[in-house]
Amino acid sequence: xxLDYVLLGFLIICAIGTTYAKRLLDTVIIFMAYSxxxxxxxALLESPDLAITEAAVGAGVTGILFFVTLKKVHALKGTRD
Amino acid sequence: MKNDAGKWEKFFxxxxxxxxxxxxxxxxxxxxxxLKRKLRQQKAQIMANKLKRSKxxxxxxxxxxxxxxxxxxxxxxxxxxxxCGRWENPANNEVTKRYIEKGVEETxxxxxxxxxxxxxxxxxxFGESCVLFTAVICVAILLKRxxxxxxxxxxxxxxxxxxxxxxxxxxxxxxxxxxxxxxxLLYGIYVILNGHLSPGxxxxxxxxxxxxxxxxxxxxxxxxxxxxxxxxxxxxxxxGCLLVYCFSKGYSFxxxxxHLESMIPLGKPGNILSGGLILPLNICVGIIVACTxxxxxxxxxxxxI
Amino acid sequence: MLKFLTENHYExxxxxxxxxxxxxxxxxxxxIKKFIxxxxxxxxxxxFLVAQGYIVGHTAPIxxxxxxxxxxxxxxxxxxxxxxxxIVVSVSVTAFSLALVLRLYKKYKTLSLDAVLELLKEDKEDxxxx
Numbered sequence: 001x002x003l004d005y006v007l008l009g010f011l012i013i014c015a016i017g018t019t020y021a022k023r024l025l026d027t028v029i030i031f032m033a034y035s036x037x038x039x040x041x042x043a044l045l046e047s048p049d050l051a052i053t054e055a056a057v058g059a060g061v062t063g064i065l066f067f068v069t070l071k072k073v074h075a076l077k078g079t080r081d
Numbered sequence: 082m083k084n085d086a087g088k089w090e091k092f093f094x095x096x097x098x099x100x101x102x103x104x105x106x107x108x109x110x111x112x113x114x115x116l117k118r119k120l121r122q123q124k125a126q127i128m129a130n131k132l133k134r135s136k137x138x139x140x141x142x143x144x145x146x147x148x149x150x151x152x153x154x155x156x157x158x159x160x161x162x163x164x165c166g167r168w169e170n171p172a173n174n175e176v177t178k179r180y181i182e183k184g185v186e187e188t189x190x191x192x193x194x195x196x197x198x199x200x201x202x203x204x205x206x207f208g209e210s211c212v213l214f215t216a217v218i219c220v221a222i223l224l225k226r227x228x229x230x231x232x233x234x235x236x237x238x239x240x241x242x243x244x245x246x247x248x249x250x251x252x253x254x255x256x257x258x259x260x261x262x263x264x265x266l267l268y269g270i271y272v273i274l275n276g277h278l279s280p281g282x283x284x285x286x287x288x289x290x291x292x293x294x295x296x297x298x299x300x301x302x303x304x305x306x307x308x309x310x311x312x313x314x315x316x317x318x319x320x321g322c323l324l325v326y327c328f329s330k331g332y333s334f335x336x337x338x339x340h341l342e343s344m345i346p347l348g349k350p351g352n353i354l355s356g357g358l359i360l361p362l363n364i365c366v367g368i369i370v371a372c373t374x375x376x377x378x379x380x381x382x383x384x385x386i
Numbered sequence: 387m388l389k390f391l392t393e394n395h396y397e398x399x400x401x402x403x404x405x406x407x408x409x410x411x412x413x414x415x416x417x418i419k420k421f422i423x424x425x426x427x428x429x430x431x432x433x434f435l436v437a438q439g440y441i442v443g444h445t446a447p448i449x450x451x452x453x454x455x456x457x458x459x460x461x462x463x464x465x466x467x468x469x470x471x472x473i474v475v476s477v478s479v480t481a482f483s484l485a486l487v488l489r490l491y492k493k494y495k496t497l498s499l500d501a502v503l504e505l506l507k508e509d510k511e512d513x514x515x516x
Contacts (some may be wrong), residue, residue, distance in 0.1 A: 004395060004396070005395065008395060008396070008399040011399065011403060012399065012402060012403065012406070015403055015406040015407065015426050016406060018410070018419070018422055018423075018426070019406070019409075019410055019414070019419075024416070024418060024419075027418070027419060027422060028422075031422055031425070034426070034429075035429075038429055038433070041433065042436065045396075045436050045437065045440050045461075046440065046444070046445060046446045046461045047194075047436060047446065047461070047466045047469075048280035048446055048448075049192075049194050049195075049280050049281065049282060049285065049466060049470055050432075050436065050466060050469055050470060050473070051280075052272070052280060052281055052285040053284050053285045053288065053470060053473050053474070054473055056285055056288035056289050056292060057284075057288045057473055057474065057477050058429070058473070058477075060288065060292050061288060061291065061292060061295075061374050061378075061477060062425070062477055062480055064292075064295060064378060065377065065378070065381065065480065065481055065484055066418070066422075066484070068378065068381045068382055069381065069418065069484045069487065069488060070418070072381070072488055072491070073418075073487075073488070073491050073497060074118070075418075075497070118495065121495045121496075122495055122496055125494065125495060125496035125498070125501040125502075125504075125505060126496070126498065126501060141413060144409070144412050144413055145409070145413075148405060148408055148409050148412065151405075151408075152401065152402070152404070152405035152408075155401050155404070155405075156387075156390075156398070156401055159390070159394070159397050159398070159401060160387060160390040160394075162390075162394060162397060164393050164394065165393065165394045165395075165396060165397065165437055165438075165440065166440050166441055166442035167441070167442070168441055168458070170438075170441075172438050172439060172462065172465075173439075173441065173457075173462050176464065177457065177462050177463070177464060178457045180463060180464070181447065181456070181457045181460050181463070182456070182457055184449070185449050191448060191449050191451070192447075192448050193447040193448065193449060193460070193463045194447055194463045194466050194467055194470070197463055197464070197467050198467045198470065198471075202467065205467075205471060206471065208471075209471040209474060209475060212474075212475050212478055213474060213478055215478075216478035216479075216481055216482050219482050219485070220481055220482060220485045223485040223486065223488075223489055224485050224488065224489075232492065235492075279448065280446070280448065282470075284470060284473075284474055350449075350451075351451050370474070373478075377481045380485075381484070381485070381488070
Protein backbone atom coordinates (compact mmCIF):
# COMPACT_ATOMS: atom_id res chain seq x y z
CA UNK A 1 0.00 0.00 0.00
CA UNK A 2 2.75 2.42 0.94
CA LEU A 3 4.72 1.21 -2.08
CA ASP A 4 1.86 2.34 -4.34
CA TYR A 5 1.92 5.84 -2.92
CA VAL A 6 5.71 6.09 -3.10
CA LEU A 7 5.80 5.00 -6.75
CA LEU A 8 2.94 7.29 -7.75
CA GLY A 9 4.64 10.19 -5.99
CA PHE A 10 7.86 9.44 -7.86
CA LEU A 11 5.96 9.47 -11.15
CA ILE A 12 4.41 12.85 -10.42
CA ILE A 13 7.76 14.32 -9.38
CA CYS A 14 9.40 13.01 -12.57
CA ALA A 15 6.63 14.49 -14.69
CA ILE A 16 7.07 17.89 -13.03
CA GLY A 17 10.83 17.52 -13.41
CA THR A 18 10.62 17.22 -17.18
CA THR A 19 8.76 20.54 -17.25
CA TYR A 20 11.39 22.48 -15.39
CA ALA A 21 14.66 20.94 -16.55
CA LYS A 22 16.93 23.41 -18.28
CA ARG A 23 18.86 21.15 -20.63
CA LEU A 24 17.20 18.79 -23.08
CA LEU A 25 19.56 15.98 -22.07
CA ASP A 26 18.23 16.13 -18.49
CA THR A 27 14.64 16.02 -19.75
CA VAL A 28 15.22 12.84 -21.73
CA ILE A 29 16.98 11.09 -18.85
CA ILE A 30 14.17 11.93 -16.43
CA PHE A 31 11.70 10.62 -19.02
CA MET A 32 13.53 7.30 -19.19
CA ALA A 33 13.35 7.01 -15.38
CA TYR A 34 9.61 7.75 -15.59
CA SER A 35 9.18 4.91 -18.07
CA UNK A 36 11.10 2.45 -15.90
CA UNK A 37 9.00 3.19 -12.80
CA UNK A 38 5.89 2.83 -14.96
CA UNK A 39 7.08 -0.69 -15.86
CA UNK A 40 7.36 -1.52 -12.14
CA UNK A 41 3.78 -0.27 -11.61
CA UNK A 42 2.52 -2.54 -14.38
CA ALA A 43 4.15 -5.47 -12.57
CA LEU A 44 2.45 -4.41 -9.31
CA LEU A 45 -0.92 -4.33 -11.11
CA GLU A 46 -0.50 -7.99 -12.13
CA SER A 47 0.08 -7.49 -15.89
CA PRO A 48 3.47 -9.01 -16.76
CA ASP A 49 3.03 -8.62 -20.54
CA LEU A 50 2.72 -4.87 -20.14
CA ALA A 51 5.73 -4.72 -17.83
CA ILE A 52 8.05 -6.41 -20.34
CA THR A 53 6.73 -4.36 -23.24
CA GLU A 54 6.95 -1.03 -21.43
CA ALA A 55 10.48 -1.75 -20.20
CA ALA A 56 11.68 -2.68 -23.68
CA VAL A 57 9.80 -0.02 -25.60
CA GLY A 58 9.38 2.93 -23.29
CA ALA A 59 12.69 3.04 -21.51
CA GLY A 60 14.62 1.47 -24.38
CA VAL A 61 13.58 2.36 -27.88
CA THR A 62 11.85 5.68 -27.22
CA GLY A 63 14.81 6.87 -25.14
CA ILE A 64 17.22 5.95 -27.94
CA LEU A 65 15.05 7.81 -30.46
CA PHE A 66 15.09 10.94 -28.33
CA PHE A 67 18.87 10.77 -27.95
CA VAL A 68 19.41 10.38 -31.67
CA THR A 69 17.14 13.35 -32.35
CA LEU A 70 19.04 15.47 -29.83
CA LYS A 71 22.29 14.57 -31.56
CA LYS A 72 20.96 15.62 -34.94
CA VAL A 73 19.58 18.86 -33.53
CA HIS A 74 22.93 19.76 -31.91
CA ALA A 75 21.37 19.95 -28.47
CA LEU A 76 23.96 17.79 -26.71
CA LYS A 77 27.31 19.03 -25.43
CA GLY A 78 25.89 21.20 -22.72
CA THR A 79 24.05 23.85 -24.68
CA ARG A 80 21.02 25.39 -23.07
CA ASP A 81 17.49 25.16 -24.40
CA MET B 82 54.39 30.93 -24.18
CA LYS B 83 50.73 31.34 -25.04
CA ASN B 84 50.87 28.35 -27.38
CA ASP B 85 52.32 26.15 -24.65
CA ALA B 86 49.61 27.16 -22.20
CA GLY B 87 46.98 26.39 -24.86
CA LYS B 88 48.48 22.95 -25.54
CA TRP B 89 48.59 22.02 -21.87
CA GLU B 90 44.94 23.07 -21.46
CA LYS B 91 43.93 20.90 -24.38
CA PHE B 92 45.96 18.00 -23.00
CA PHE B 93 44.26 18.19 -19.60
CA UNK B 94 40.87 18.45 -21.26
CA UNK B 95 41.67 15.27 -23.17
CA UNK B 96 42.65 13.45 -19.97
CA UNK B 97 39.39 14.48 -18.32
CA UNK B 98 37.48 13.15 -21.33
CA UNK B 99 36.03 16.48 -22.48
CA UNK B 100 37.54 16.41 -25.96
CA UNK B 101 39.29 13.93 -28.15
CA UNK B 102 42.62 14.55 -29.83
CA UNK B 103 41.19 14.47 -33.32
CA UNK B 104 38.47 16.92 -32.45
CA UNK B 105 41.20 19.30 -31.40
CA UNK B 106 42.77 18.96 -34.83
CA UNK B 107 39.51 19.32 -36.71
CA UNK B 108 38.53 22.22 -34.50
CA UNK B 109 38.98 24.99 -37.04
CA UNK B 110 36.46 23.90 -39.69
CA UNK B 111 34.02 22.84 -36.99
CA UNK B 112 34.32 26.23 -35.34
CA UNK B 113 33.39 28.03 -38.54
CA UNK B 114 30.29 25.95 -39.03
CA UNK B 115 29.40 26.22 -35.36
CA LEU B 116 29.61 30.03 -35.50
CA LYS B 117 27.45 30.20 -38.62
CA ARG B 118 24.83 28.01 -37.05
CA LYS B 119 24.92 29.99 -33.82
CA LEU B 120 24.30 33.18 -35.81
CA ARG B 121 21.25 31.74 -37.50
CA GLN B 122 19.88 30.44 -34.20
CA GLN B 123 20.34 33.82 -32.54
CA LYS B 124 18.45 35.50 -35.36
CA ALA B 125 15.59 33.06 -34.90
CA GLN B 126 15.60 33.57 -31.13
CA ILE B 127 15.48 37.38 -31.44
CA MET B 128 12.49 36.94 -33.67
CA ALA B 129 10.77 34.78 -31.07
CA ASN B 130 11.41 37.32 -28.33
CA LYS B 131 9.88 40.06 -30.41
CA LEU B 132 6.44 38.77 -29.53
CA LYS B 133 5.03 41.17 -26.99
CA ARG B 134 5.77 39.90 -23.51
CA SER B 135 2.42 40.93 -22.06
CA LYS B 136 0.49 39.00 -24.70
CA UNK B 137 2.38 35.83 -23.87
CA UNK B 138 1.75 36.18 -20.13
CA UNK B 139 -2.01 36.59 -20.57
CA UNK B 140 -2.09 33.53 -22.82
CA UNK B 141 -0.21 31.48 -20.23
CA UNK B 142 -2.57 32.45 -17.42
CA UNK B 143 -5.66 31.66 -19.50
CA UNK B 144 -4.17 28.26 -20.45
CA UNK B 145 -3.46 27.48 -16.80
CA UNK B 146 -7.01 28.38 -15.71
CA UNK B 147 -8.58 26.33 -18.51
CA UNK B 148 -6.40 23.32 -17.71
CA UNK B 149 -7.16 23.58 -13.99
CA UNK B 150 -10.93 23.68 -14.66
CA UNK B 151 -10.60 20.71 -17.03
CA UNK B 152 -8.68 18.61 -14.51
CA UNK B 153 -11.10 19.62 -11.78
CA UNK B 154 -14.04 18.40 -13.86
CA UNK B 155 -12.23 15.12 -14.58
CA UNK B 156 -11.45 14.55 -10.91
CA UNK B 157 -15.02 15.29 -9.89
CA UNK B 158 -16.39 12.89 -12.51
CA UNK B 159 -13.96 10.14 -11.62
CA UNK B 160 -14.82 10.39 -7.93
CA UNK B 161 -18.08 8.66 -8.82
CA UNK B 162 -16.19 5.52 -9.81
CA UNK B 163 -16.57 2.42 -7.64
CA UNK B 164 -13.72 1.49 -5.35
CA CYS B 165 -10.78 0.14 -7.32
CA GLY B 166 -10.14 -3.56 -7.07
CA ARG B 167 -13.50 -4.95 -5.99
CA TRP B 168 -14.80 -8.14 -7.49
CA GLU B 169 -18.31 -6.77 -8.04
CA ASN B 170 -17.22 -3.85 -10.20
CA PRO B 171 -19.26 -3.45 -13.42
CA ALA B 172 -16.03 -3.74 -15.41
CA ASN B 173 -15.82 -7.47 -14.64
CA ASN B 174 -18.84 -8.74 -16.53
CA GLU B 175 -19.77 -11.91 -18.36
CA VAL B 176 -17.27 -11.32 -21.18
CA THR B 177 -14.41 -11.66 -18.71
CA LYS B 178 -15.98 -14.82 -17.29
CA ARG B 179 -16.24 -16.39 -20.73
CA TYR B 180 -12.66 -15.48 -21.68
CA ILE B 181 -11.19 -16.87 -18.49
CA GLU B 182 -13.26 -20.02 -18.12
CA LYS B 183 -13.40 -21.17 -21.72
CA GLY B 184 -10.13 -19.53 -22.80
CA VAL B 185 -7.77 -22.46 -22.49
CA GLU B 186 -9.97 -24.98 -24.24
CA GLU B 187 -11.14 -22.70 -27.06
CA THR B 188 -7.85 -21.06 -27.94
CA UNK B 189 -5.33 -23.55 -26.61
CA UNK B 190 -3.14 -20.83 -25.09
CA UNK B 191 -2.12 -20.91 -21.45
CA UNK B 192 -1.39 -17.16 -21.34
CA UNK B 193 -4.93 -15.81 -21.43
CA UNK B 194 -3.94 -12.31 -22.58
CA UNK B 195 -2.09 -13.71 -25.62
CA UNK B 196 -4.95 -16.01 -26.42
CA UNK B 197 -7.34 -13.09 -26.23
CA UNK B 198 -5.44 -10.69 -28.46
CA UNK B 199 -4.50 -13.28 -31.07
CA UNK B 200 -7.62 -15.39 -31.20
CA UNK B 201 -10.73 -13.73 -29.82
CA UNK B 202 -9.70 -10.22 -30.86
CA UNK B 203 -7.18 -10.89 -33.61
CA UNK B 204 -8.55 -8.16 -35.85
CA UNK B 205 -7.50 -5.44 -33.41
CA UNK B 206 -3.93 -6.73 -33.41
CA PHE B 207 -4.00 -6.63 -37.20
CA GLY B 208 -4.95 -2.96 -37.05
CA GLU B 209 -2.10 -2.30 -34.67
CA SER B 210 0.43 -3.99 -36.97
CA CYS B 211 -0.85 -1.77 -39.77
CA VAL B 212 -0.20 1.29 -37.58
CA LEU B 213 3.41 0.20 -37.04
CA PHE B 214 3.94 -0.40 -40.74
CA THR B 215 2.45 3.01 -41.59
CA ALA B 216 4.75 4.70 -39.07
CA VAL B 217 7.84 3.21 -40.70
CA ILE B 218 6.65 4.24 -44.15
CA CYS B 219 5.98 7.81 -43.00
CA VAL B 220 9.42 8.08 -41.38
CA ALA B 221 10.96 6.73 -44.60
CA ILE B 222 9.13 9.34 -46.67
CA LEU B 223 10.34 12.15 -44.43
CA LEU B 224 13.92 11.11 -43.82
CA LYS B 225 15.18 8.86 -46.60
CA ARG B 226 18.07 10.38 -48.51
CA UNK B 227 17.80 10.91 -52.22
CA UNK B 228 18.98 13.50 -54.72
CA UNK B 229 16.83 16.38 -53.47
CA UNK B 230 17.36 15.64 -49.84
CA UNK B 231 21.10 15.53 -49.28
CA UNK B 232 22.71 18.31 -47.35
CA UNK B 233 26.47 18.74 -47.65
CA UNK B 234 26.93 20.17 -44.15
CA UNK B 235 25.10 17.31 -42.52
CA UNK B 236 27.05 14.70 -44.48
CA UNK B 237 30.37 16.25 -43.51
CA UNK B 238 29.34 16.34 -39.86
CA UNK B 239 28.26 12.69 -39.87
CA UNK B 240 31.49 11.68 -41.59
CA UNK B 241 33.54 13.62 -39.05
CA UNK B 242 31.70 12.04 -36.14
CA UNK B 243 32.31 8.60 -37.58
CA UNK B 244 36.00 9.35 -38.09
CA UNK B 245 36.37 10.55 -34.52
CA UNK B 246 34.61 7.56 -32.99
CA UNK B 247 36.53 5.12 -35.17
CA UNK B 248 39.84 6.72 -34.32
CA UNK B 249 39.20 6.09 -30.63
CA UNK B 250 38.73 2.40 -31.34
CA UNK B 251 35.39 2.13 -29.58
CA UNK B 252 36.91 -0.75 -27.69
CA UNK B 253 34.51 -1.04 -24.76
CA UNK B 254 31.43 -0.85 -26.95
CA UNK B 255 32.72 -3.38 -29.47
CA UNK B 256 33.81 -5.90 -26.86
CA UNK B 257 30.63 -5.72 -24.81
CA UNK B 258 28.43 -5.82 -27.93
CA UNK B 259 30.28 -8.89 -29.14
CA UNK B 260 29.50 -10.67 -25.87
CA UNK B 261 25.98 -9.42 -25.13
CA UNK B 262 24.23 -9.25 -28.55
CA UNK B 263 23.80 -13.03 -29.10
CA UNK B 264 22.12 -13.33 -25.69
CA UNK B 265 19.78 -10.42 -26.37
CA LEU B 266 18.71 -11.90 -29.72
CA LEU B 267 18.29 -15.35 -28.18
CA TYR B 268 16.17 -13.92 -25.37
CA GLY B 269 14.01 -12.07 -27.88
CA ILE B 270 13.41 -15.26 -29.88
CA TYR B 271 12.56 -17.11 -26.64
CA VAL B 272 10.01 -14.47 -25.63
CA ILE B 273 8.31 -14.62 -29.05
CA LEU B 274 8.16 -18.40 -29.23
CA ASN B 275 6.82 -18.75 -25.68
CA GLY B 276 4.20 -16.04 -26.11
CA HIS B 277 1.29 -18.35 -25.45
CA LEU B 278 2.85 -20.13 -22.46
CA SER B 279 4.31 -17.36 -20.32
CA PRO B 280 4.23 -13.57 -20.22
CA GLY B 281 5.54 -11.93 -23.35
CA UNK B 282 4.39 -12.37 -26.88
CA UNK B 283 5.04 -10.82 -30.24
CA UNK B 284 5.32 -7.18 -29.20
CA UNK B 285 7.79 -7.57 -26.36
CA UNK B 286 9.93 -10.11 -28.22
CA UNK B 287 10.02 -7.95 -31.34
CA UNK B 288 11.05 -4.90 -29.31
CA UNK B 289 13.85 -6.88 -27.67
CA UNK B 290 15.16 -8.15 -31.02
CA UNK B 291 14.98 -4.61 -32.41
CA UNK B 292 16.98 -3.31 -29.46
CA UNK B 293 19.60 -6.01 -30.02
CA UNK B 294 19.95 -5.02 -33.68
CA UNK B 295 20.29 -1.36 -32.68
CA UNK B 296 23.13 -2.26 -30.30
CA UNK B 297 24.88 -4.23 -33.04
CA UNK B 298 24.60 -1.36 -35.51
CA UNK B 299 25.88 1.20 -33.03
CA UNK B 300 28.93 -0.89 -32.16
CA UNK B 301 30.02 -2.18 -35.54
CA UNK B 302 28.75 0.38 -38.02
CA UNK B 303 26.00 0.12 -40.56
CA UNK B 304 28.11 -1.73 -43.12
CA UNK B 305 28.22 -4.90 -41.05
CA UNK B 306 24.44 -4.89 -40.55
CA UNK B 307 23.93 -4.31 -44.26
CA UNK B 308 25.48 -7.71 -44.92
CA UNK B 309 22.26 -9.40 -43.82
CA UNK B 310 19.66 -6.66 -43.56
CA UNK B 311 19.30 -4.47 -46.63
CA UNK B 312 16.48 -2.27 -47.83
CA UNK B 313 15.18 -5.02 -50.10
CA UNK B 314 15.08 -7.50 -47.21
CA UNK B 315 13.27 -4.97 -45.08
CA UNK B 316 10.62 -4.36 -47.74
CA UNK B 317 10.04 -8.03 -48.41
CA UNK B 318 9.92 -9.22 -44.82
CA UNK B 319 7.70 -6.42 -43.53
CA UNK B 320 5.09 -6.54 -46.25
CA GLY B 321 5.24 -10.36 -46.40
CA CYS B 322 4.48 -10.78 -42.71
CA LEU B 323 1.70 -8.21 -42.81
CA LEU B 324 0.11 -9.96 -45.80
CA VAL B 325 0.29 -13.34 -44.04
CA TYR B 326 -1.53 -11.86 -41.04
CA CYS B 327 -4.08 -10.21 -43.33
CA PHE B 328 -4.98 -13.38 -45.15
CA SER B 329 -5.30 -15.42 -42.00
CA LYS B 330 -7.45 -13.06 -39.96
CA GLY B 331 -8.73 -10.36 -42.28
CA TYR B 332 -11.95 -12.18 -43.09
CA SER B 333 -13.46 -10.94 -39.80
CA PHE B 334 -14.10 -7.66 -41.56
CA UNK B 335 -16.71 -9.36 -43.71
CA UNK B 336 -18.05 -12.16 -41.54
CA UNK B 337 -18.34 -10.27 -38.25
CA UNK B 338 -18.37 -12.50 -35.22
CA UNK B 339 -18.43 -15.79 -37.14
CA HIS B 340 -15.19 -17.67 -36.95
CA LEU B 341 -13.60 -19.71 -39.72
CA GLU B 342 -11.80 -22.77 -38.41
CA SER B 343 -8.15 -22.99 -39.33
CA MET B 344 -6.95 -26.47 -40.12
CA ILE B 345 -4.18 -26.38 -37.53
CA PRO B 346 -5.02 -28.62 -34.54
CA LEU B 347 -5.14 -27.09 -31.10
CA GLY B 348 -2.85 -29.56 -29.38
CA LYS B 349 -2.30 -30.00 -25.67
CA PRO B 350 -2.09 -26.73 -23.74
CA GLY B 351 1.37 -26.38 -22.28
CA ASN B 352 3.35 -27.55 -25.29
CA ILE B 353 5.08 -25.10 -27.57
CA LEU B 354 3.30 -26.45 -30.65
CA SER B 355 -0.20 -25.67 -29.45
CA GLY B 356 -2.75 -22.97 -29.83
CA GLY B 357 -3.50 -23.31 -33.51
CA LEU B 358 -2.68 -20.13 -35.38
CA ILE B 359 -1.32 -18.30 -32.33
CA LEU B 360 2.32 -19.32 -32.80
CA PRO B 361 2.64 -18.27 -36.49
CA LEU B 362 0.85 -14.99 -35.79
CA ASN B 363 3.15 -14.27 -32.86
CA ILE B 364 6.15 -14.78 -35.13
CA CYS B 365 4.68 -12.46 -37.77
CA VAL B 366 3.98 -9.71 -35.27
CA GLY B 367 7.43 -10.09 -33.71
CA ILE B 368 9.18 -9.76 -37.07
CA ILE B 369 7.15 -6.68 -37.99
CA VAL B 370 7.91 -4.96 -34.67
CA ALA B 371 11.65 -5.78 -34.87
CA CYS B 372 11.94 -4.46 -38.43
CA THR B 373 10.04 -1.33 -37.46
CA UNK B 374 12.22 -0.50 -34.47
CA UNK B 375 15.45 -1.06 -36.35
CA UNK B 376 14.17 0.74 -39.45
CA UNK B 377 13.16 3.85 -37.52
CA UNK B 378 16.53 4.05 -35.77
CA UNK B 379 18.39 3.57 -39.00
CA UNK B 380 16.42 6.26 -40.85
CA UNK B 381 17.13 8.70 -38.04
CA UNK B 382 20.87 8.18 -37.89
CA UNK B 383 21.93 7.49 -41.45
CA UNK B 384 18.95 8.26 -43.65
CA UNK B 385 19.00 4.83 -45.19
CA ILE B 386 18.71 1.25 -44.03
CA MET C 387 -12.80 13.76 -2.36
CA LEU C 388 -10.29 12.56 0.21
CA LYS C 389 -11.89 9.11 0.07
CA PHE C 390 -11.39 9.16 -3.68
CA LEU C 391 -7.74 10.07 -3.36
CA THR C 392 -6.95 7.33 -0.88
CA GLU C 393 -9.01 4.47 -2.20
CA ASN C 394 -8.76 5.03 -5.95
CA HIS C 395 -5.23 6.34 -5.84
CA TYR C 396 -4.29 4.90 -9.23
CA GLU C 397 -7.10 6.72 -10.99
CA UNK C 398 -6.35 9.96 -9.15
CA UNK C 399 -2.65 9.71 -9.97
CA UNK C 400 -3.50 9.01 -13.61
CA UNK C 401 -5.69 12.11 -13.86
CA UNK C 402 -3.03 14.33 -12.26
CA UNK C 403 -0.40 12.98 -14.66
CA UNK C 404 -2.76 13.62 -17.57
CA UNK C 405 -3.06 17.20 -16.40
CA UNK C 406 0.70 17.66 -16.17
CA UNK C 407 1.25 16.19 -19.63
CA UNK C 408 -1.53 18.37 -21.06
CA UNK C 409 -0.02 21.53 -19.60
CA UNK C 410 3.34 20.58 -21.10
CA UNK C 411 1.76 20.09 -24.51
CA UNK C 412 0.05 23.49 -24.34
CA UNK C 413 2.56 25.78 -22.75
CA UNK C 414 6.07 24.65 -23.65
CA UNK C 415 7.92 26.51 -26.36
CA UNK C 416 10.42 23.80 -27.18
CA UNK C 417 9.12 21.23 -29.66
CA ILE C 418 10.77 18.20 -28.07
CA LYS C 419 9.33 18.96 -24.64
CA LYS C 420 5.88 19.17 -26.21
CA PHE C 421 6.21 15.62 -27.44
CA ILE C 422 7.46 14.40 -24.11
CA UNK C 423 4.27 15.89 -22.65
CA UNK C 424 2.20 13.98 -25.23
CA UNK C 425 3.96 10.77 -24.22
CA UNK C 426 3.22 11.41 -20.54
CA UNK C 427 -0.47 11.91 -21.40
CA UNK C 428 -0.49 8.56 -23.20
CA UNK C 429 0.97 6.62 -20.31
CA UNK C 430 -1.41 8.29 -17.85
CA UNK C 431 -4.41 7.06 -19.85
CA UNK C 432 -2.97 3.54 -19.91
CA UNK C 433 -2.55 3.63 -16.12
CA PHE C 434 -6.19 4.59 -15.73
CA LEU C 435 -7.35 1.73 -17.97
CA VAL C 436 -5.31 -0.96 -16.29
CA ALA C 437 -6.40 0.21 -12.83
CA GLN C 438 -9.98 -0.50 -13.90
CA GLY C 439 -9.12 -4.12 -14.48
CA TYR C 440 -7.27 -4.84 -11.27
CA ILE C 441 -8.86 -6.98 -8.59
CA VAL C 442 -7.34 -7.10 -5.13
CA GLY C 443 -5.99 -10.51 -4.19
CA HIS C 444 -6.18 -12.15 -7.59
CA THR C 445 -3.14 -12.99 -9.69
CA ALA C 446 -1.95 -12.59 -13.27
CA PRO C 447 -4.08 -14.33 -15.94
CA ILE C 448 -1.80 -17.27 -16.72
CA UNK C 449 -3.48 -20.63 -16.22
CA UNK C 450 -1.40 -23.14 -14.33
CA UNK C 451 -1.20 -26.67 -15.67
CA UNK C 452 -3.73 -29.02 -14.16
CA UNK C 453 -5.78 -26.43 -12.29
CA UNK C 454 -9.13 -25.16 -13.46
CA UNK C 455 -9.20 -21.59 -14.66
CA UNK C 456 -11.78 -19.98 -12.42
CA UNK C 457 -12.85 -16.42 -12.80
CA UNK C 458 -12.34 -15.91 -9.07
CA UNK C 459 -8.61 -16.37 -9.29
CA UNK C 460 -7.54 -14.09 -12.10
CA UNK C 461 -7.32 -10.41 -12.80
CA UNK C 462 -9.45 -9.06 -15.66
CA UNK C 463 -7.38 -9.64 -18.83
CA UNK C 464 -9.29 -7.36 -21.20
CA UNK C 465 -7.83 -3.92 -20.28
CA UNK C 466 -4.35 -5.48 -20.41
CA UNK C 467 -4.89 -6.47 -24.02
CA UNK C 468 -6.11 -3.00 -24.98
CA UNK C 469 -3.15 -1.25 -23.37
CA UNK C 470 -0.65 -3.60 -25.05
CA UNK C 471 -1.75 -2.28 -28.42
CA UNK C 472 -1.73 1.25 -27.09
CA ILE C 473 1.89 1.19 -25.94
CA VAL C 474 3.11 0.24 -29.39
CA VAL C 475 0.94 2.88 -31.07
CA SER C 476 2.42 5.46 -28.69
CA VAL C 477 5.91 4.57 -29.89
CA SER C 478 4.86 4.95 -33.51
CA VAL C 479 3.39 8.38 -32.89
CA THR C 480 6.54 9.52 -31.06
CA ALA C 481 8.78 8.31 -33.88
CA PHE C 482 6.75 10.08 -36.55
CA SER C 483 6.57 13.34 -34.60
CA LEU C 484 10.34 13.32 -34.00
CA ALA C 485 10.90 12.84 -37.75
CA LEU C 486 8.76 15.94 -38.34
CA VAL C 487 10.83 17.87 -35.77
CA LEU C 488 14.01 16.89 -37.60
CA ARG C 489 12.71 18.17 -40.92
CA LEU C 490 11.60 21.46 -39.32
CA TYR C 491 15.02 21.89 -37.77
CA LYS C 492 16.76 21.27 -41.08
CA LYS C 493 14.84 24.11 -42.68
CA TYR C 494 14.60 26.73 -39.93
CA LYS C 495 17.54 25.86 -37.64
CA THR C 496 15.55 26.36 -34.44
CA LEU C 497 13.50 24.26 -32.07
CA SER C 498 11.26 26.99 -30.72
CA LEU C 499 7.70 27.02 -32.04
CA ASP C 500 7.30 30.79 -31.83
CA ALA C 501 10.42 31.35 -33.91
CA VAL C 502 9.27 28.86 -36.51
CA LEU C 503 5.89 30.57 -36.85
CA GLU C 504 7.53 33.99 -37.24
CA LEU C 505 9.95 32.73 -39.89
CA LEU C 506 7.06 31.06 -41.70
CA LYS C 507 5.17 34.35 -41.77
CA GLU C 508 8.24 36.11 -43.13
CA ASP C 509 8.70 33.48 -45.83
CA LYS C 510 5.10 33.91 -46.90
CA GLU C 511 5.49 37.69 -47.08
CA ASP C 512 8.67 37.30 -49.12
CA UNK C 513 6.83 35.05 -51.53
CA UNK C 514 3.87 37.35 -52.02
CA UNK C 515 5.96 40.55 -52.57
CA UNK C 516 8.94 39.52 -54.73
